[in-house]
Amino acid sequence: MTEVRITLRGIRKKYSTQQALTNIDLTLERKGIVGLIGPNGSGKSTFLKLIAGLLQPSSGEILLSGKKVSRRSASHIAFLAEIDSLYGFQTVGEAIRFWKETTPDFSEEKALEMASALGVDLQKKIKHLSKGNRARVKLLLTLSREVPILLMDEPLSGLDPLVRQDILRMIVSYVDVEKQMVILSTHEVSEVEPFLDYVIFLKDGEIVLEEGTDSLREKNGKSLVETMKEVLV
Numbered sequence: 738m739t740e741v742r743i744t745l746r747g748i749r750k751k752y753s754t755q756q757a758l759t760n761i762d763l764t765l766e767r768k769g770i771v772g773l774i775g776p777n778g779s780g781k782s783t784f785l786k787l788i789a790g791l792l793q794p795s796s797g798e799i800l801l802s803g804k805k806v807s808r809r810s811a812s813h814i815a816f817l818a819e820i821d822s823l824y825g826f827q828t829v830g831e832a833i834r835f836w837k838e839t840t841p842d843f844s845e846e847k848a849l850e851m852a853s854a855l856g857v858d859l860q861k862k863i864k865h866l867s868k869g870n871r872a873r874v875k876l877l878l879t880l881s882r883e884v885p886i887l888l889m890d891e892p893l894s895g896l897d898p899l900v901r902q903d904i905l906r907m908i909v910s911y912v913d914v915e916k917q918m919v920i921l922s923t924h925e926v927s928e929v930e931p932f933l934d935y936v937i938f939l940k941d942g943e944i945v946l947e948e949g950t951d952s953l954r955e956k957n958g959k960s961l962v963e964t965m966k967e968v969l970v
């Protein structure tokens with residue numbers, strides 16, 4: 738697999754009247770699990786959609802390992818969206834087979850292993866799953882893609898503590914940090930803090946701080962939660 742490098746140069750994004758992102762300049766290379774942290778409306782979803790090529794910036798450019806991002810970049814990126822993208826009529830097993838048939842980088846073996854580790858019933862129809870199990874299925878389908886970049890928009894949002902723990906456990910166990918980079922957005926840091934290698938704090942559409950979590954803790958002598966309170970107030 739090729740090296741993973743994401744470069745954002747002079748990125749701005751405006752939706753009709755709303756400025757969502759301003760002056761984003763950033764290079765991410767071999768950063769493992771990256772937390773994109775900011776309050777509601779700070780621009781996290783917009784940031785992820787731009788990298789995924791699902792939105793066009795108003796100005797600036799985004800490069801993935803030196804190549805300009807486009808809709809075709811989707812073949813190198815797995816995107817776990819906040820909205821539910823599963824087909825309710827399929828069973829979990831059918832959904833896994835469907836992804837295998839339609840997604841060239843999809844590992845059926847990984848998906849089945851994760852389904853078993855999570856205790857998800859392959860025979861059950863998606864529409865009959867609990868919210869927590871739907872979230873587990875969405876996650877295992879995304880994590881089964883062997884792509885260099887995995888983007889996750891609020892993967893823990895609205896889920897109970899047990900499901901959130903399962904999701905974090907799966908991300909840590911199944912992401913190959915040597916080859917893959919994950920950017921996950923959240924507005925709650927305490928739970929994800931132990932798993933993050935790097936953080937980007939977003940406020941009002943701008944990056945207010947980006948740094949490795951270890952060096953940040955060493956420098957400040959504070960937890961990420963405390964740092965967040967300082968930089969995002």
Ligand SMILES: Nc1ncnc2c1ncn2[C@@H]1O[C@H](COP(=O)(O)OP(=O)(O)OP(=O)(O)O)[C@@H](O)[C@H]1O
Nearest residue numbers: 752755756757775776777778779780781782783784
């Ligand atoms: N399609 C759109 N049209 C107009 N404004 C939008 C659109 N999408 C987002 N915005 C606005 O852009 C800003 C950034 O939104 P974005 O969804 O990227 O933030 P976020 O940090 O992901 O928020 P949340 O945590 O609430 O999901 C917000 O002010 C939002 O209202």
